Amino acid sequence: MARTTGSHAGITGPRVRQAALRLFAQKGYAAVSMRAIAAEVGVQAGALYNYTPDKESLLFDLMRVHLEELLAQADFGAEADPLTRLRQFVEFHIRFHADRPDEVFIAYMELRNLSPENFAQIEALRRRYEDRLETILRDGAKQGVFAIEDTKIMTLAIIAMLTGVNTWFRSGGRLSLDQVVAQYWDMVRRAVGAE
Amino acid sequence: MARTTGSHAGITGPRVRQAALRLFAQKGYAAVSMRAIAAEVGVQAGALYNYTPDKESLLFDLMRVHLEELLAQADFGAEADPLTRLRQFVEFHIRFHADRPDEVFIAYMELRNLSPENFAQIEALRRRYEDRLETILRDGAKQGVFAIEDTKIMTLAIIAMLTGVNTWFRSGGRLSLDQVVAQYWDMVRRAVGAE
Structure with a gap:
C-alpha cells in the first residue's frame, strides 16, 4: 500500500510491529533492512525512523x-x-x-x-x-x-x-x-x- | 592466519566448516558473507569458491x-x-x-x-x-x-x-x-x- 511520501499516516505501533515480525520470521533479523520494513508498511524509510530509533x-x-x-x-x-x-x-x-x-x-x-x-x-x-x-x-x-x-x-x-x-x-x-x-x-x- | 593468495593450502572440509559454523552461530547465516568465512579460514574469497559452490x-x-x-x-x-x-x-x-x-x-x-x-x-x-x-x-x-x-x-x-x-x-x-x-x-x- 503506497503512502504519501513524508506522511506519517498509518505508522502505528501494531502495523510496524506486524511488518517487522513477518519479515524477521521469514528472512531472519540480519537480512531485513529498515528500508524493507518501511516498504512493507507502505512508507518511506525516513518516516519509519520517526517512529522507532533503530531496527534493534x-x-x-x-x-x-x-x-x-x-x-x-x-x-x-x-x-x-x-x-x-x-x-x-x-x-x-x-x-x-x-x-x-x-x-x-x-x-x-x-x-x-x-x-x-x-x-x-x-x-x-x-x-x-x-x-x-x-x-x-x-x-x-x-x-x-x-x-x-x-x-x-x-x-x-x-x-x-x-x-x-x-x-x-x-x-x-x-x-x-x-x-x-x-x-x-x-x-x-x-x-x-x-x- | 594469513595464507598465500591463490593457494588452496589449508582449505580442508573441517576447517571451512568450523569457520562457517562459528560465524553462522555468532551472527546468523544471513549476516555472514563468503568473504568473512574466507577471512576466518585465512584464505581469499576466491579460494573458498574452489572448495564450495556457495554459502548455502x-x-x-x-x-x-x-x-x-x-x-x-x-x-x-x-x-x-x-x-x-x-x-x-x-x-x-x-x-x-x-x-x-x-x-x-x-x-x-x-x-x-x-x-x-x-x-x-x-x-x-x-x-x-x-x-x-x-x-x-x-x-x-x-x-x-x-x-x-x-x-x-x-x-x-x-x-x-x-x-x-x-x-x-x-x-x-x-x-x-x-x-x-x-x-x-x-x-x-x-x-x-x-x-
Missing part, C-alpha cells in the same frame, strides 16, 4: 510485547489446587504459542541480536513466566500431590516440551489441537509424578 | 554432517529391553547435544535458508533419528512396559524436552551434566508410564 528497538519491542501479553494472559487462579493449575498452564501454553508461531520463532532465534540491556529485560520477563509454572510445581510438591526432585529443572523441561509443539503442529493435520493438549497434559501429569 | 552448500554441509554423526553414534542395542534402550537414548541425546551447542543452534534456526531439495534431505535424516526413538517406544508399548497413547507425539515431546537442555545448561553451573541426565531420565521414564 523494533526487535526488542516485538519480544517485549509478546512476553507481556503472555504474562497478562497467564493467570492460573492461585486458589485452585496445583493439579488443576498445572493443567491450565499446559493448555494455556500450547494454545497461546500455537497462535503465534512467528513471535515464538523470533523470541528464541533472535535473542543474540538484542543489546545487553534489552536482553536482560527480555530474560527478566521470561523468568517471570517460568516462575509462574515453578510456583505451581512447588505448591504441588509441598502438598505432596507432585513428586519432583528439582522444580527449576522440571519447569524448564515442561516449557521446552510444550513449546516444541510449535515445530511440528499444523492445524488440519492428523491431530486437533485439543488432542495435542490432552496428550501433553497426560505426559506432564505423569512427569510430575501425579498419578 | 556450506550451511547444508554443516547440518548434514551434524545429523550423520548423530545417526552414526545413536546405536542402542536392539537386543536390550526397551527401558534400557530408552535410558541409553536419553543419556546419549543430552550428552551429544550438550557437546555441540553451535551445531544444534544452527540445525534449528537456519532451516529456512536451505533450498527445498536440501531441506528435504535434512528432514529425512532428522526423521531417521526420530524413528530410532519411536522404535524403542513402540517396542516398549508392545511389550506392555510403556503406556503410550501416541508414540509419534511422545517421540517429538521427548526430543524437544531433551534438546531444551541446551538452552540453559552451562558446565560449571549448579548441576553437573550427570545430575541433569539423571533428572531427565526420571521425567522421561515417568512420562512413558514405566513405573
Whole structure:
C-alpha cells in the first residue's frame, strides 16, 4: 500500500510491529533492512525512523510485547489446587504459542541480536513466566500431590516440551489441537509424578 | 592466519566448516558473507569458491554432517529391553547435544535458508533419528512396559524436552551434566508410564 511520501499516516505501533515480525520470521533479523520494513508498511524509510530509533528497538519491542501479553494472559487462579493449575498452564501454553508461531520463532532465534540491556529485560520477563509454572510445581510438591526432585529443572523441561509443539503442529493435520493438549497434559501429569 | 593468495593450502572440509559454523552461530547465516568465512579460514574469497559452490552448500554441509554423526553414534542395542534402550537414548541425546551447542543452534534456526531439495534431505535424516526413538517406544508399548497413547507425539515431546537442555545448561553451573541426565531420565521414564 503506497503512502504519501513524508506522511506519517498509518505508522502505528501494531502495523510496524506486524511488518517487522513477518519479515524477521521469514528472512531472519540480519537480512531485513529498515528500508524493507518501511516498504512493507507502505512508507518511506525516513518516516519509519520517526517512529522507532533503530531496527534493534523494533526487535526488542516485538519480544517485549509478546512476553507481556503472555504474562497478562497467564493467570492460573492461585486458589485452585496445583493439579488443576498445572493443567491450565499446559493448555494455556500450547494454545497461546500455537497462535503465534512467528513471535515464538523470533523470541528464541533472535535473542543474540538484542543489546545487553534489552536482553536482560527480555530474560527478566521470561523468568517471570517460568516462575509462574515453578510456583505451581512447588505448591504441588509441598502438598505432596507432585513428586519432583528439582522444580527449576522440571519447569524448564515442561516449557521446552510444550513449546516444541510449535515445530511440528499444523492445524488440519492428523491431530486437533485439543488432542495435542490432552496428550501433553497426560505426559506432564505423569512427569510430575501425579498419578 | 594469513595464507598465500591463490593457494588452496589449508582449505580442508573441517576447517571451512568450523569457520562457517562459528560465524553462522555468532551472527546468523544471513549476516555472514563468503568473504568473512574466507577471512576466518585465512584464505581469499576466491579460494573458498574452489572448495564450495556457495554459502548455502556450506550451511547444508554443516547440518548434514551434524545429523550423520548423530545417526552414526545413536546405536542402542536392539537386543536390550526397551527401558534400557530408552535410558541409553536419553543419556546419549543430552550428552551429544550438550557437546555441540553451535551445531544444534544452527540445525534449528537456519532451516529456512536451505533450498527445498536440501531441506528435504535434512528432514529425512532428522526423521531417521526420530524413528530410532519411536522404535524403542513402540517396542516398549508392545511389550506392555510403556503406556503410550501416541508414540509419534511422545517421540517429538521427548526430543524437544531433551534438546531444551541446551538452552540453559552451562558446565560449571549448579548441576553437573550427570545430575541433569539423571533428572531427565526420571521425567522421561515417568512420562512413558514405566513405573
